[in-house]
Amino acid sequence: MDLTGLPPSSWGYRVDSPDLDALSDALDIAGITCDGLTEQDGVSTAWFSTRPDPSATPPMPLDGRWEEVPTTDWSESWKDGLDPITVGALTILPPWLAPDGPQLDQPPYRIVIEPGMAFGTGHHETTTAVLRAMQDVELADRRVADIGTGTGVLALAAIALGAREVIAVDVDELAITVATENIATHGTTDRIDLRVGSCEAVDGTADLVIANIITDKLLAIAVDLVALVAPGGTLLCSGVAVDRSDEARSVFADAGMEPLVTPGREWSVLVARRPVEGR
Ligand SMILES: C[S@@+](CC[C@H](N)C(=O)[O-])C[C@H]1O[C@@H](n2cnc3c(N)ncnc32)[C@H](O)[C@@H]1O
Structure with a gap:
């Protein structure tokens, strides 16, 4: 994979629930657009190329935590959830x-x-x-x-x-x-x-x-x-x-x-x- 031009890391907003739809809907209702969503081992994650500025974004929905992840890992996990x-x-x-x-x-x-x-x-x-x-x-x-x-x-x-x-x-x-x-x-x-x-x-x-x-x-x-x-x-x-x-x-x-x-x-x-x- 060519990582040229990508930021060195991405940000995941992680929610301890396997219910990816619930996270997707909550973000939609809050008016927050992420770059992608994945679920692994009972944790749903919304991915962002940069961490949203809290002063310019509505409060994040659901009870979650931010985690910075190297771009290489993010790229692979992002693709895992996108089977035909x-x-x-x-x-x-x-x-x-x-x-x-x-x-x-x-x-x-x-x-x-x-x-x-x-x-x-x-x-x-x-x-x-x-x-x-x-x-x-x-x-x-x-x-x-x-x-x-x-x-x-x-x-x-x-x-x-x-x-x-x-x-x-x-x-x-x-x-x-x-x-x-x-x-x-x-x-x-x-x-x-x-x-x-x-x-x-x-x-x-x-x-x-x-x-x-x-x-x-x-x-x-x-x-x-x-x-x-x-x-x-x-x-x-x-x-x-x-x-x-x-x-x-x-x-x-x-x-x-x-x-x-x-x-x-x-x-x-x-x-x-x-x-x-x-x-
Ligand atoms: C759930 S997505 C559906 C996307 C796609 N049609 C699909 O089925 O996967 C809903 C889309 O409707 C748009 N939307 C929300 N309210 C709307 C409205 N009142 N009129 C037109 N578009 C709207 C949102 O911006 C979003 O892109």
């Missing part, structure tokens, strides 16, 4: 495990995501659930809106599954920068329109609207999400904590949908079809 993940016809993998690059033309599809500063390597249960549910929706020649695109992984999956075009948005500018690079790597720049913002940045409606966004933020934009779904189209949401499934069902029902909520291990996925007018 296959969901149906889609495999998501990092560049060093994809010597032949991406493949979106025919199954099995390969989506190559460089782990970086945005959420969406495909490993999180919420992402996996959407990748699975998308494969039950007819996408050939359809328009898709991806709200909260992160790395762009779901937008790329939609193109692999036959979507004509995707509009993908994220409130985080850094996520759009990362997604722009990933979209270019896959040669799909002409079919995926990336914009900073949320539902208001999407023009028109879409046949499939995807949103993998943490529960509170998702429910806050429920009405806006529903408005983006074309008559006869489908809304697919992830990021609903299992214990808030009933609440999510009723919020989306109040917004005019008839959602089906399928609980997972910790997260539920919500699917709803928008009726065609007059039927």
Whole structure:
């Protein structure tokens, strides 16, 4: 490995729990972006190339401790947690495990995501659930809106599954920068329109609207999400904590949908079809 240009050490924020999802979600809620997450021997670690300045960063969530680790160790442990993940016809993998690059033309599809500063390597249960549910929706020649695109992984999956075009948005500018690079790597720049913002940045409606966004933020934009779904189209949401499934069902029902909520291990996925007018 070429370590030229890397800092001599990295910082790990270590939490004594094997629950990597809990650490990931807590950082997301606190608005803190790390470079990567790993779990080993019952300890979850969020990695940072430099230790965040406490005066410029929100307080670290959960009860953890900082540890400085030489870059060589960090590099290897970071990669250990990033095995390829296959969901149906889609495999998501990092560049060093994809010597032949991406493949979106025919199954099995390969989506190559460089782990970086945005959420969406495909490993999180919420992402996996959407990748699975998308494969039950007819996408050939359809328009898709991806709200909260992160790395762009779901937008790329939609193109692999036959979507004509995707509009993908994220409130985080850094996520759009990362997604722009990933979209270019896959040669799909002409079919995926990336914009900073949320539902208001999407023009028109879409046949499939995807949103993998943490529960509170998702429910806050429920009405806006529903408005983006074309008559006869489908809304697919992830990021609903299992214990808030009933609440999510009723919020989306109040917004005019008839959602089906399928609980997972910790997260539920919500699917709803928008009726065609007059039927
Ligand atoms: C859990 S990540 C999902 C990333 C990727 N779509 C995936 O499934 O792996 C949620 C993303 O939504 C973005 N986000 C949060 N609230 C949002 C909102 N109201 N509108 C658009 N994006 C939002 C975050 O910046 C983050 O990149």
